[in-house]
Amino acid sequence: MNMDAIKAGIKEALALVEDAKQLADFWAKYFGKGGEIQKLMAGIKKVPNEEKKAYGQAVNEVKVLAQELYDAKKVEIEKKAMLARYEAETLDVTLPASGNGAGNLHPLTCIKNEIIDVFAGMGFDIFEGPEIEDDDHNFTRLNVLKDHPSRDMQDTFWLTDELLLRTHTSPGQIRVMDNQAPPIKVLVPGKVFRSDSDATHSPMFSQMEGLVVDEHITLCDLQGMLDQFVKALFSGEVKTRLRPSYFPFTEPSVEVDVSCFKCGGKGCSLCKGTGWIEVLGGGIVNNKVLENCNVDPDKYSGLAFGIGIERIAMLKYGINHMGKLFENDIEFLKQFKA
Numbered sequence: 001m002n003m004d005a006i007k008a009g010i011k012e013a014l015a016l017v018e019d020a021k022q023l024a025d026f027w028a029k030y031f032g033k034g035g036e037i038q039k040l041m042a043g044i045k046k047v048p049n050e051e052k053k054a055y056g057q058a059v060n061e062v063k064v065l066a067q068e069l070y071d072a073k074k075v076e077i078e079k080k081a082m083l084a085r086y087e088a089e090t091l092d093v094t095l096p097a098s099g100n101g102a103g104n105l106h107p108l109t110c111i112k113n114e115i116i117d118v119f120a121g122m123g124f125d126i127f128e129g130p131e132i133e134d135d136d137h138n139f140t141r142l143n144v145l146k147d148h149p150s151r152d153m154q155d156t157f158w159l160t161d162e163l164l165l166r167t168h169t170s171p172g173q174i175r176v177m178d179n180q181a182p183p184i185k186v187l188v189p190g191k192v193f194r195s196d197s198d199a200t201h202s203p204m205f206s207q208m209e210g211l212v213v214d215e216h217i218t219l220c221d222l223q224g225m226l227d228q229f230v231k232a233l234f235s236g237e238v239k240t241r242l243r244p245s246y247f248p249f250t251e252p253s254v255e256v257d258v259s260c261f262k263c264g265g266k267g268c269s270l271c272k273g274t275g276w277i278e279v280l281g282g283g284i285v286n287n288k289v290l291e292n293c294n295v296d297p298d299k300y301s302g303l304a305f306g307i308g309i310e311r312i313a314m315l316k317y318g319i320n321h322m323g324k325l326f327e328n329d330i331e332f333l334k335q336f337k338a
């Protein structure tokens with residue numbers, strides 16, 4: 001057995017090794033089960049007795065040499081891998097920071113601000129009432145009497161027998177009239193709560209109440225103001241239409257429709273083919289409500305309306321599920337960057 005040739009073979013084989021995989025192959029070939037070293041050791045059986053010692057030493061030398069060269073190669077390869085990693089992970093400290101970017105207003109805030117802008121331009125003030133209301137303000141003084149079926153129109157979250165989460169911003173009307181004599185021109189924005197949840201309802205949503213009390217206020221004033229409002233919010237082209245409706249706190253009561261701003265009134269999927277979209281409710285303040293607030297109905301009359309802010313946002317931006325407005329999905333919200 002030519003041990004020198006074997007040693008030379010080992011050196012040659014290791015010189016060709018360039019990565020951890022090839023190094024592992026080398027190890028398997030020489031040190032693995034049935035590998036070259038084991039074969040050499042098994043070969044001792046065929047060696048005459050007097051040569052066994054020298055053969056054993058020679059095989060051991062091969063083994064030691066292979067191990068030493070292997071270890072050195074291993075260090076070399078690990079160092080190479082480390083350098084490559086350093087290279088790949090180098091930080092360029094001169095790069096400008098990516099930053100978090102500027103935020104933007106939530107679409108509901110934008111709509112709320114737009115509505116306030118329009119009515120502020122007509123001289124409205126802002127009033128904000130409490131979210132926890134009592135039965136009196138939320139229902140009774142708004143002419144929604146106890147056991148009256150219209151209480152069922154609003155699925156109330158009751159806190160106690162008397163206290164509740166306000167189901168609408170209309171109690172703001174009572175609070176304003178209690179504190180201020182006519183003329184009154186006020187907007188009441190705020191969160192409202194109802195036990196209701198589907199694509200177009202959420203247990204918490206926002207409304208904007210409007211109340212005007214003065215001498216000679218009529219339904220024409222209501223239509224004129226709302227006409228201005230929808231024109232500013234949707235487009236200068238849209239028209240309004242009043243339909244008779246029922247609310248205990250207004251008499252007469254109306255639903256306000258706007259001509260479809262998508263199809264111009266011809267009929268499309270947004271207006272469900274009717275050419276009209278319902279946007280809010282309103283009416284002439286019921287005399288009983290004025291009386292409940294010590295406002296003389298023979299001298300004064302009032303108009304009131306309630307706008308659902310989510311509904312306006314969904315119509316204006318083409319949002320099909322109200323939940324989207326509350327999920328705070330940053331990709332969704334980014335679309336409304338002004």
Ligand code: DAH
Nearest residue numbers: 168250281282283304305306
């Ligand atoms: N409060 C009503 C609701 O939540 C909306 C509303 C209708 C408010 C007519 C008004 C009004 O002020 O006059 O469904």
